[in-house]
Structures are given as structure tokens and as C-alpha cells.
Amino acid sequence: MTSTFMVQGSNIPVTASVVRAELTWKAADAGLEADASALLLTQDGRVRDDNDFVFYNQPHHASGAVRHLGKHDDGDSVTDTVEVDLTALEADVARVSLCASADGGTFGELPGLRLRLLDVQSGAELALFEMAATTETAFIGGELYRRGTEWKFRAVGQGYASGLAGLATDFGISVAEEPEPEPAVAPEPASVPAPAEPRGEEGLPVDMRKRLDLRKKQIAVCLTKHGAKDVAARVVLVLDASGSMSSLYREGVVTDVVERMAAVAAQLEDDGTLQAWAFATESTRLPDLRIGELPDWLETHLPDGQGPRFERPVKRRRFFAREAREEMQDIGWENDEPKAIAQVRAYVKENPAEVPTLVLFFSDGGVYKDAQIERELRDAAQEPLFWQFVGLGKSGFGVLERFDTLTGRRVDNTGFFAVDDITEVTDEELYDRLLSQFPSWLTAARAAGILRA
Numbered sequence: 001m002t003s004t005f006m007v008q009g010s011n012i013p014v015t016a017s018v019v020r021a022e023l024t025w026k027a028a029d030a031g032l033e034a035d036a037s038a039l040l041l042t043q044d045g046r047v048r049d050d051n052d053f054v055f056y057n058q059p060h061h062a063s064g065a066v067r068h069l070g071k072h073d074d075g076d077s078v079t080d081t082v083e084v085d086l087t088a089l090e091a092d093v094a095r096v097s098l099c100a101s102a103d104g105g106t107f108g109e110l111p112g113l114r115l116r117l118l119d120v121q122s123g124a125e126l127a128l129f130e131m132a133a134t135t136e137t138a139f140i141g142g143e144l145y146r147r148g149t150e151w152k153f154r155a156v157g158q159g160y161a162s163g164l165a166g167l168a169t170d171f172g173i174s175v176a177e178e179p180e181p182e183p184a185v186a187p188e189p190a191s192v193p194a195p196a197e198p199r200g201e202e203g204l205p206v207d208m209r210k211r212l213d214l215r216k217k218q219i220a221v222c223l224t225k226h227g228a229k230d231v232a233a234r235v236v237l238v239l240d241a242s243g244s245m246s247s248l249y250r251e252g253v254v255t256d257v258v259e260r261m262a263a264v265a266a267q268l269e270d271d272g273t274l275q276a277w278a279f280a281t282e283s284t285r286l287p288d289l290r291i292g293e294l295p296d297w298l299e300t301h302l303p304d305g306q307g308p309r310f311e312r313p314v315k316r317r318r319f320f321a322r323e324a325r326e327e328m329q330d331i332g333w334e335n336d337e338p339k340a341i342a343q344v345r346a347y348v349k350e351n352p353a354e355v356p357t358l359v360l361f362f363s364d365g366g367v368y369k370d371a372q373i374e375r376e377l378r379d380a381a382q383e384p385l386f387w388q389f390v391g392l393g394k395s396g397f398g399v400l401e402r403f404d405t406l407t408g409r410r411v412d413n414t415g416f417f418a419v420d421d422i423t424e425v426t427d428e429e430l431y432d433r434l435l436s437q438f439p440s441w442l443t444a445a446r447a448a449g450i451l452r453a
Contacts, residue, residue, distance in 0.1 A: 014117075054067070069083055115127075204294060228439035240363040265289070361390065
């Protein structure tokens, strides 16, 4: 069996019955160690009781399904191992989170940090996840999780600054530990709105929920800075699914984009729901993304990094399915932006809302239907929609790059920026660029009578 090199957020099926998760790092300075552990979690992301925490002081789970095997030091590197018998896990265990804590320092001080997943029976390496860390003192390397009757492994790579106690407490473990005094923190400025109340967010995996909470705060600060404090909006996501995008789906870039855009909907939408479209030669509406269902939505509609599934009149086909290139030609490789724009406009017209609509439109370029795009967006200037286009890469974006200087519209209803590699753009920078023009459009649209004042 060939090993799979994992990137953060990617997943693979696991057919092995018993697996070992090996956390490895290069031998560091004396006094700095890491300890592997595992948490057995139910569907709601919580342990059933403290016995579901397997670590050096509690190395065996009562079911026998999970064991902490301890460390091995070969002089050059150190490995700490957890073994999981997937066939022995109780039916109400939905996930096994593979964690670690640092003793005497941070994970950023442990070079060569990686997580390997092995098939115990064959000895084959199933997955290799090389992880990056900085100031974290606790880490979730990956997780084994049920998907129907099967098991999968997801590369997580999410850290905590609160150590083992903080990590365990987040999953419902009672930790008897003297709390360290916390430094005084200045109160948040009164002008910054609090993030919207959770709507099913408590059911997300802890690492994903932490990212979401931080992103919502960043979005709130960004909107306040640009004069749109407490604004509400319907959020629509449009994803390029043309052939040239295949590598971005395969490498998990699009999955990461969707998670980052879901935070915008979680902050702006009153029910935290994101409407989504995908387009190539054809265009289709994907099922709504409800924030509490984010992991399942990503796995169902962006399966295995192969891009969105398209609903066809006769049968469902998987876009980018490598074994069916003839069918891919039938679905389409090219990008027809006007068709997607028209579908979103029709949806908004047929489903009016009390709030404006913010459209987040991602494309890797190759735009060539300039006249049709211009006509659609000129007509859309009369409608309660703001179109924020994001270019992925350096390909030509045609008329999209010129819309900011295009005259003859009732209001400027579009924004555009391009990034060479969106994975290198911080959340703070991305949200600032994404939302900087939306507030000025709100003001102009209200003045023009497009939106109610």
C-alpha cells in the first residue's frame, strides 16, 4: 500500500482494522519532550467521561480499543505511539482525536514534527503528515472518524497555547490542576461588535470551532473599521470548478477557502447558512452549507479533493473523476461565469430577503466572455447584490479587473482582487480585502434606493 502525504484538512479512507499513530520529532534539547494522547469522542465532539482520555497516566481504554504504547528514542529522533483498534471501538464513539502535549517548551521548538499512520497488520505506512508549529503547547495532529460504516483519517494540525489541561478541558475532561494567573487583558473597544451567537457551532470539531471563533472576531473588526458595524447580509459563495482548478481542489486549497468563507456567513447571516454554487461549462447550485454541518458538507460536496459533484438530469457524476474523462468533457472543463452570475441573480430575485446579498465569487482566471459578464453585472447594479470577485493565481481575469473603473452603472456593485497563493494570505488580510468595498456599496445602494435606508 502506498503512503499518502497529507496536507492540513485533507482526509483518506482507512481500511485497516488496527492502526498506529506515531508522533515523531528530532531529538531536542534536554528537558523538552512531547507526549502523545488520544480522546474518544461522541458525535457532539465530547468525551463520555474522563475514561475516554488515553495518555501516559491512563495508557489503556477500558474497551481495549485504544492504547498508549509509549516512547522510543533512537538517538536521532523520538517517537511516541498510540494504537487504535477500529473494530473494537464502541458504537457511540464517532471520532478518535490524536493529540499531544509539550513538556518544558513549545511544539515550535521540536524540529521535524510529523504524524505517521501505520497499518499494524501489514506494517504499511498509510499516511504521513508533516506539521508546522510555533508557540503551541498542545496539538491535535489528526483524527480518525466514522463516515457511515467506514473509517477515515483527517490531517488536523491545530495547536493550543493552553497545554494538555486546556486541550482536555475543551473536550469535556475534568482536569485537576492549579490554574496559572492570567495576564490582564485590555477590554475590547466598544466600537467592535461581538461575534454573532453560535448556531450549531458547538457541534463542530474543537479545532474548527476555535478557528471559526477567531475568524468571526476578525470579520467583525474589519467591518467596523470600514463603517459597517452590526451589518447583516445573505452570503452566497460561487466556486470555479473548471479543469484548471483541479490542482487547487486536490491540494485542499478550495476546502480551506470554503471554511474561511463559512465564517463570513456565520458572522453576517442570521441563521449562519451559506448558499453555494459551482460552475464550469455548466453551473449548479450546491446544497446550502449550515455552519454546524461544515465538516460533513466539505466531505460530501468536495469529496477527496476532487471538486464539487454536479447534478445532471439523468444521473449524478463526480467532477474531476479521473477514470471518466469522457464524462468530464460532457460536464465541461471551461469556465462560463455569465451562466453562474445569471443563476445567482435569478435565485436572489425569486427569493427576496430583508438584508442585502454579498456574493463571494472565486475563479482562477481564464475569463474570456467579457461582454456577457459586463452585461450581467451592469444589469445587476439595480439589484440588492454586491459581487466580490477573488482571483486565484495570475491568469487573465478580463473585465473583472476593469470593473472598478467602469462607468455607467447606477452604483459600483463589484470588487476584485487577485492573490498568487491564497494559502499564504492571513485571515486578517483576506477578510480586509474581501470586505473593504462592501460597506461603501451599502451606503451607495441605500442612497440610490436599491436598499432600504
